[in-house]
Structure formats: C-alpha cells, structure tokens
Amino acid sequence: MKRGFLDKPNAFGKTLTPRTDNGSSNIVQQSLKLAALSLAEQSRMPGEGDEAKVENNGGNNKVGLKSSPDAYRRGPKGPDTYRLNDVPDIEYGELILTERPLLVFPASPRHMSSLAYPKHFTIDQIQQAQLNQLEKLMETLVDQMPKENQEAYKKLANCHQEDGSGPLLGIARTNGFPIGDYYEPKIPGFPEAATRYSATFKDISRINHSCRPNACRDWDSPTFSFHLRASKPIKKGQEITLSYISDAVDPTSERQRQLASYGFTCTCEACSNPEISDPRSKQIKELLNPTVSMINPMMLGLLDPAIGNGLGMDKALLESSSSLGMALGMPGGTQMSKEKKKGKGPPGPGVENVDDIFNMAKQLGQNTIEPALKGLKLLEEEGLTGTIWYGNLLERVSNGYTMMALNSREMDREAMKWHQKSEKYKKLFKSARNAKWREEKEREEKSKKKGQEMWNDDEEYKKLVDEMNKKMFATRPRLGA
Numbered sequence: 001m002k003r004g005f006l007d008k009p010n011a012f013g014k015t016l017t018p019r020t021d022n023g024s025s026n027i028v029q030q031s032l033k034l035a036a037l038s039l040a041e042q043s044r045m046p047g048e049g050d051e052a053k054v055e056n057n058g059g060n061n062k063v064g065l066k067s068s069p070d071a072y073r074r075g076p077k078g079p080d081t082y083r084l085n086d087v088p089d090i091e092y093g094e095l096i097l098t099e100r101p102l103l104v105f106p107a108s109p110r111h112m113s114s115l116a117y118p119k120h121f122t123i124d125q126i127q128q129a130q131l132n133q134l135e136k137l138m139e140t141l142v143d144q145m146p147k148e149n150q151e152a153y154k155k156l157a158n159c160h161q162e163d164g165s166g167p168l169l170g171i172a173r174t175n176g177f178p179i180g181d182y183y184e185p186k187i188p189g190f191p192e193a194a195t196r197y198s199a200t201f202k203d204i205s206r207i208n209h210s211c212r213p214n215a216c217r218d219w220d221s222p223t224f225s226f227h228l229r230a231s232k233p234i235k236k237g238q239e240i241t242l243s244y245i246s247d248a249v250d251p252t253s254e255r256q257r258q259l260a261s262y263g264f265t266c267t268c269e270a271c272s273n274p275e276i277s278d279p280r281s282k283q284i285k286e287l288l289n290p291t292v293s294m295i296n297p298m299m300l301g302l303l304d305p306a307i308g309n310g311l312g313m314d315k316a317l318l319e320s321s322s323s324l325g326m327a328l329g330m331p332g333g334t335q336m337s338k339e340k341k342k343g344k345g346p347p348g349p350g351v352e353n354v355d356d357i358f359n360m361a362k363q364l365g366q367n368t369i370e371p372a373l374k375g376l377k378l379l380e381e382e383g384l385t386g387t388i389w390y391g392n393l394l395e396r397v398s399n400g401y402t403m404m405a406l407n408s409r410e411m412d413r414e415a416m417k418w419h420q421k422s423e424k425y426k427k428l429f430k431s432a433r434n435a436k437w438r439e440e441k442e443r444e445e446k447s448k449k450k451g452q453e454m455w456n457d458d459e460e461y462k463k464l465v466d467e468m469n470k471k472m473f474a475t476r477p478r479l480g481a
C-alpha cells in the first residue's frame, strides 16, 4: 500500500468538524477519509455503475454480468443466491467482475481500548459500549454516502440483529470482507500502525459462502476495488460462491463453528460429506506443514538444511536438497563444507564431476515433484484450486522439473508446462502479488548479493559453475527457446 493513501483530501472535509478531544474522534476522522476516498474515486471509475467491468479476453468480452436484479436468477436458496445468467461458462482464472466498495471501515479500531471505559463496567457492558460507539461511527459514515449507496447498503443482509449490534454495524459485520492492512499516518500520541479495514459491496457482498468456493477475491489497491475471479470453471446457471473462513482445511466442525455467527449451516460438498472431506483435509494439512508450505522447501534445504530439518521438511527432499547445496557451495552447504574440512562436519556428498551434480539435481527434482503432485491431487479432489497451497505446489512442481531439466530437454518441456500452470494460478491473485512484488524483489536482490559475496573468493566453486554452465548449454536449448 502506497504511503500517502490516507493523506488524500477528504471530500467531505468541509462539512465535517471531527472532534479532536479523544481517541474515538480519530477513528471517525480516518474512516471518513477512507470512505470518502472510495466514494470520490468511485465517481471517477470508468465504466462504473451497474455494468460489471469484465476482462477483455483476447478481444472478446465473454462475461456480461449485470447487477440489475433481472440479470440474476433466483436459486434454490431463494432471493439469497446470485447466479450467472445468460452468460457463457466461465473459465478457471477468468475475471468475473470488479467492484468498488460502498463503504470501508476499520475492522479493528485501535482506539477502542477497554481502558477507555469506567472501571466499574463489566465485560458485557464494555462490549455493548463499544458496539454503540461503532454504530455511531457507522451512522456518520453512511450519512455521508450518496442516497442510492445508502439505500443499497441498507438493503444488504444483517445476521447480527440480536447480539447488541446496531443495524448499520450489523450489516457491515455480515457483509464486510477484509481488504488488508493499511499503515496510518502519525496521529499525535499514537505511533504509526497498521489497521485492518473491512469493505462492504453492493454485489460482491451478496455472494454466499461455500467452504469449497468457485470464486476468489483479490483486493486491488490502485483501483480501490475487489477483483472477483473464478477459481474453478463455472457453468452457466451455477451459483457463484466465496469463502468466509480463513482455513479451508480445518475440520468440518471447526469450519461450522467459525460460520455460526452468520446464522446458517453450510451445506457445501465438504460439509455434506465430512467422512470423506475431513480425512482428506487432514492429509492435506499434514502434507502442507504450514510453515514450510509458505516457503520454498527446495531452497530451504539448499540454503540451510538445519532449518528444513527443524521445520519437519520431507526427509528425502531435505537430504537431496542439502546434498546439492553442499555440492554447489550454497550458503548452508559452504558452512557444512568448512566444518567438514576441519573434520567436524557431516560427511559431504561424493562429487567427482559435473555429472554427479546433475544427478543430485535430478534426485532433488524428483523428491520435490512427488509429494507436490500428491498434494495437488488431494487439493483438486477436495475442490480447493483457489487456495494459496495450490499455487505453492504448482510452483514446486515447476521448480522440481526445472531442476531435472538441467540436462534433459524432455524435462525442460515439463518444466515449461508446469510453469505455465503456475502462472495461470498466479493470475487469481495478481493484484495482491503486484503489491508484494517490490518487496520480494528487494529481498531477492539482497540475498543474491550476500550469496555473491560468499562465493566471490571461492575459485574452486567458480570453476565448477563455469564447467556446469558450459555443459548445460551445450546439451540443451534455453528454457522456452
């Protein structure tokens, strides 16, 4: 998120005189800035309005989704369901619609500390006071919205009618989707900090939940909009669903517990067949050790086998990866080789020539691909092709084949095939990825520099790499050539 986002002028600044005597007024002030920004920018959005913006698919706008009521057919769940109607089938990865929020509000207001209430208040009383305070904030926000947006907002579902929430807050709690952390500018007395914001939409908030959804959301900060994409092929007439929960492979009972506050019992395929889904989800969870799955285990082994070991990385993968790391003098391997020279370290791999390295790479590739393919199959069977794990495993298979492709043209083709699949997946979360891109790039540059420094004085290593490169490019064309 770009700094200065909240510094933009408040379109309603002239009509508002935010109080500055206590913390809560700051929430109002900042939230109004955010809400005002969304509304101000909304008025500049090209092609905005009832017509949903659709991706230009090779010159063909295939999806003609409209938000007028007759564009949707009512499904078995009654007026609650939104379906694609009179539009062609939608492919995996295709953009269904983009939408700016009606309203944005801080989901975790930092200034609502329980310490701000009288000492004699019970927890229940504090909670009620906080809900009242938030409802007041919502009233101020909604009051500033154009009349048609106010009407659209008030028509949205509210499943918090009996828990002390005011009506406007109830709607935000029922329909809001998190849109990320935003760093707020310095406020006297408060350090710069991140707050999570929640956004409510006219159309996207109408989409029902499924633990195995066919669509996913991607928040695009530059256009201040959510992009809704198909995470599975969607047939004409089929209901579009999104997930409201954070961990898709939690057991059914846990998912149902998280959904209880929405006032419905999910009947998706997984919830209807827990005896099939739960063991499979458990297997996925075990395979995708949460810590290791977020990083590239192959690189982890190459760089520092001790970390991979500590995190419970797949044994075969760890062994092949650290052997290659040692042979190539990667940071972790170099460390181990030095220890070995001093007679302390573990036995190093027997590298007689470059072919040994190719063989090790091949082994590492195989050991990477095997568990990753198993994970992909389970995720596909479970209908979780829009999850971060799915993308992570596609990338692992692609990396595995790249390793095997060092001296094999056939494997090179496989690597390209999987690389393309992985790129297609990445399109689902293109916006979020773009936002992280710069950060990743910087990190990559830093580690490259560090690696270079370590190897600069290692003549033996340089000779080995030179020889390997020569042999590699003599035996096969460059990837994709």
Ligand SMILES: C[S@@+](CC[C@H](N)C(=O)[O-])C[C@H]1O[C@@H](n2cnc3c(N)ncnc32)[C@H](O)[C@@H]1O
Pocket (backbone or CB within 6 Å): 077, 079, 080, 081, 156, 157, 158, 159, 174, 175, 205, 206, 207, 208, 209, 210, 262, 263, 264, 265, 266, 267
């Ligand atoms: C964000 S709203 C979704 C849109 C809502 N159906 C509407 O008509 O505006 C969330 C509410 O929709 C209903 N809902 C969402 N997913 C559901 C599902 N899978 N089965 C039954 N009701 C669901 C619940 O009442 C829930 O509180």
